[in-house]
Amino acid sequence: MALELGRIMVEEVVLGEATWLAGRTLVVGREELDDFLRGSDARLARIDVSLASPGDDCRIVCVKDVIEPRVKVAGDRIGVGRTLILNGVAVVTCGQIVGFQEGIIDMRGPGAAHSPFSQTMNVVLDIAVVDGLSPHQHEEAVRLAGLRAAAFLAEAARKARPEAVACYEELVASAGSPSLPRVAYLYMLLSQGLLHDTYVLGENAQGGLPRDISPLALLDGAITSGNCVSACDKNTTFHHQNNPLLAELLARHGRELNFVGVVLTNEPVRLADKEASARRAVALLMELAPAGVVISKEGFGNPDADQMMLIRGLEQAGIRTVSITDEYAGPDGASQSLADITAEADAIVSAGNANARIVLPAMARTLGPLADLSRLAGAYPQSLRPDGSVEIELQGLIGATNQLGWQRLRAREV
């Protein structure tokens, strides 16, 4: 059982009448997409479809999720068969704020370096819902619209011939040389209610975790995001579809290490549940008999406690750990970075100080509800300056301190 991911190298995205792939140009049928989305969910009142490409003088605000368009062309279940990807394209959902934690993507300028989605050709959906929806319904309608839009666009790729095809085999524990260290991946997912949820194979991660999962299912999009912790350290669906830590482990599998598997765990809201999840995750990992485990995190604050429990549990069981975390050290970097610590956490990879401030120059074009910008986590009431520039913490930028290790940013002591 194997998975093939075929990438169609899209070089340009344009708006048009119908949605189709013209060589390396993706034409997005603006009205067609709008009709399709509103036809599939009566809760959607209005959808503005626009494009934002790398280098554009453009800022996208109140971004909720980012999704890579993919279509399954062979295989009857996730993680098996053949999936085609519109490489370089992303669906970006934004719109009126539901909570406080949607974020910003800048397509050029100093903010662009802090988000992977300054490098993708974005089909931006600014979504308004009908009046009278509860916050939960609002969140769900927007989330599903993004996923549907990505699937709709990817249909254009169904008949295309991918230029690059990567083949993945199911991990065989004994595949590599026995002298290579056995390494597992512990993948923490936020699962705390409205705007703080993640979905695994379509199910809310508040239940059913911890569990093990095939890396092939992860590569094939098993995880979708329904959450908005701070924009900087939420994992968008795009991040989950292209998990850099998973890619790194697969690339080194059989050469420098034996990659023995992935355990997903959640970050519950009750202490007893946190402790139970940590115990269960450690037990599941021990079944894989790894010498070492890399731990990625989502969110900050109370998830620090989950991460520390996991580190302690594994290290005390004789399994060595490395953990990725971002930091909240204050704008001046003088405060304590984490909400919780443990002596066993002797190998930490920093994803940067999310409290560091950045000034983003004014842009010619803004997509999404600019009025809500100063309410984003990481913003201040005076964040939006009269000249259109924005002073904000990195916290407010989508993916800036991603804890799957996407970015090169780190904090260091000075």
Add this chain to the structure above:
Amino acid sequence: MVKEIERAGITVVHCCSIVPISLTVGANRIVPTVAIPHPFGDPAKTVAEERALRRQLVERALQALATPVSGQQVFS
């Protein structure tokens, strides 16, 4: 915050859901509560049950305030 209030000589009890964070930060009197989004409540219970639960947690907090401690102590 809890430490600065205590440093000023005011007896303080920290009621929170994630006790390890409170222990790390350095609160001395700690009362564990229900869950992050509803420390003093539980939407799964009836209104009357929830009020009783809340009353019980506040009583425990008062008991912690009235108890001499020499270092960190969790009142559960």
Add this chain to the structure above:
Amino acid sequence: MAIRVVHYLNQFFGGLGGEEQAGVGPSLVAGAKGPGILLERLHPDLLVVATVVCGDNALAERPEAMVAEILDLLAPLFAAGQEERPQLLVAGPAFNAGRYGLACGAVCQAVAERYGIPVVTAMAPENPGVEQYRHAVPMVATALDVGGMAAALGGMAALGGKLVKGVEVLPERDGYLPQGLRRNVWAAESGAQRAVAMLLAKLHGEPFATEYAMPVFDRVEPAPAIADLSRATLALVTSGGIVPRGNPDRIEAANAQKYGAYSLTGLAALSPASHQTAHGGYDPTYANDDPNRVLPLDAVRELEATGRIGRLHETYFATVGNATSVANARRFGQEIAHRLLSARVQAVILTST
């Protein structure tokens, strides 16, 4: 153009004398003295426009008064035009002299705060001034005694020059002691690549450097137990973001810059009509449906009515504990404590989400 420097020296290096002159208060002289003369000779890009000399004991015994006096002595220099204003304060080097090191730290910190110019000092890593002031003051590491004079002056000249020019500095490259501040930099590899590489090093028993060493949190003595709650005044404080409906103070959803003080007078319980959460870090549904779930006013009022507690303080304090820096949280706590003390509050229930 040479950089205009003010130099701080103790009585010994300032040429007043030894221990017998340590009680002498501050004085300001034009031009360079002692090590300052060497500094100018070795580093012609620096011009010492004035030197402050103060006895170590005077500063150690009455630090606030002496520092204030020094700031006043310097005021005329900083009142001058842009072309004449000092650009850099150099203090010491203090080597391993404890009182001198503390004085250098105190003067540097005060001058930087008052006059907003870069400051630099130098001392041995063992000097007690290091622990007390390294967070606020860039310090070049020196030898234990004057044998390291030229190196210390060279280090301060190079570091000070960069600070005046606004060039980014790093401890290992520019020879100063780490200040315990976290600064963002770009690594050569992604976090994912670094994580796997670090794990492999750890598993192979090879050296690796954690990117965040676990800190030590400070502890505070527990306050005494409340002997008789039925006669005590109790206050409510929350980091759970419960504020009057509409969030009148606009407390930020994350990394709060302020807290609010709100009246409880006439309220037997909180309600969705009167209060809401401003916290961006948790699912707000439950707190907005019933704010007592975060700030349990209804239960506290019941216990007040039964006489279990003497009295509820009629003001509660609220902020949002969500990515809020420890520095801000400490400040909020200090200010709230001050207000509680003046209201004769003896006990506090602090709720967090």
